[in-house]
Amino acid sequence: xxxxREAVAGFRRSPLLASLSVGAIALSLLVIGLFGxxxxxxxxxxxxxxxxxxxxxxxxxxxxxxGVQLAVExxxxxPEVATVRHVTRVEALRNATTELPEFSDVFSDLETNPLxxxxxxxxxxGHRNAEDARTVAERLRSYGFVAEARYGQQWVQRIDVLRRxxxxxxxxxxxxxxxxxxxxxxxxxxxxxxxxxxxxxxxQSVGAKESYxxxxxxxxxxxxxxxxxxxxLLLTWGVFRAVNALLFSIAWxxxxxxxxxxxxxxxxxxxxxAYAVRKEVxxxxxx
Numbered sequence: 001x002x003x004x005r006e007a008v009a010g011f012r013r014s015p016l017l018a019s020l021s022v023g024a025i026a027l028s029l030l031v032i033g034l035f036g037x038x039x040x041x042x043x044x045x046x047x048x049x050x051x052x053x054x055x056x057x058x059x060x061x062x063x064x065x066x067g068v069q070l071a072v073e074x075x076x077x078x079p080e081v082a083t084v085r086h087v088t089r090v091e092a093l094r095n096a097t098t099e100l101p102e103f104s105d106v107f108s109d110l111e112t113n114p115l116x117x118x119x120x121x122x123x124x125x126g127h128r129n130a131e132d133a134r135t136v137a138e139r140l141r142s143y144g145f146v147a148e149a150r151y152g153q154q155w156v157q158r159i160d161v162l163r164r165x166x167x168x169x170x171x172x173x174x175x176x177x178x179x180x181x182x183x184x185x186x187x188x189x190x191x192x193x194x195x196x197x198x199x200x201x202x203x204q205s206v207g208a209k210e211s212y213x214x215x216x217x218x219x220x221x222x223x224x225x226x227x228x229x230x231x232x233l234l235l236t237w238g239v240f241r242a243v244n245a246l247l248f249s250i251a252w253x254x255x256x257x258x259x260x261x262x263x264x265x266x267x268x269x270x271x272x273x274a275y276a277v278r279k280e281v282x283x284x285x286x287x
Contacts, residue, residue, distance in 0.1 A: 225269020
């Protein structure tokens with residue numbers, strides 16, 4: 001209880017620095033939160049696109065039926081594959097007529113079917129990425145009767161790039177703001193230590209343990225960090241509501257992300273305060 005009272009007193013002694021520290025942490029976590037919001041919604045959109053990721057192997061005209069069936073069974077056993085099916089030339093024409101009704105007259109006037117038979121492979125969840133799609137496509141090409149294998153290489157690679165960019169930008173920008181916040185918190189704690197220098201010296205003189213002296217300052221840093229995390233959460237919620245009201249509908253962040261953001265704020269404040277206390281309290285003992 002004493003440590004908690006001293007921590008609250010620290011807020012009151014230097015409210016400006018405490019407010020700046022809270023604001024700095026809030027700003028750093030707001031940047032991370034906004035990029036997290038962007039990354040989460042990009043991930044949801046990409047997940048919807050990924051559900052349609054498939055590898056298609058187009059068969060040559062002389063592909064043997066038995067060989068194709070054996071290949072289908074073998075492909076089905078690949079760990080990257082969810083489903084696989086053999087689409088005959090007749091089925092390919094029927095599907096094209098259904099999916100492209102505006103060309104139905106053109107298809108009906110054809111004397112021969114120009115569409116090849118194919119093997120359509122749907123990738124399993126967790127394998128719908130450029131690397132696994134390329135691996136499956138290369139395996140399909142290894143069959144002599146597969147003339148060509150496609151998987152939309154360019155846009156599958158773009159999905160991976162978008163994920164990396166959104167996550168990397170959040171880490172870099174958030175890390176920079178977090179460093180500024182840590183410096184402000186450390187400065188605030190140091191000033192609080194200087195302001196209570198005489199009291200600290202007296203406690204050390206009567207044999208108080210360093211952990212006893214440090215605890216209020218560390219709690220003060222923890223409180224600053226948690227307040228900054230909560231403020232960042234509130235600001236991120238405001239941006240989320242504004243985007244939904246003025247631009248377009250987006251999804252809110254998952255609860256574990258929100259709890260993690262506040263926890264990171266508290267941890268950042270506590271570590272910054274612990275570092276400042278370690279640097280500043282020892283000289284008083286030497287004095």
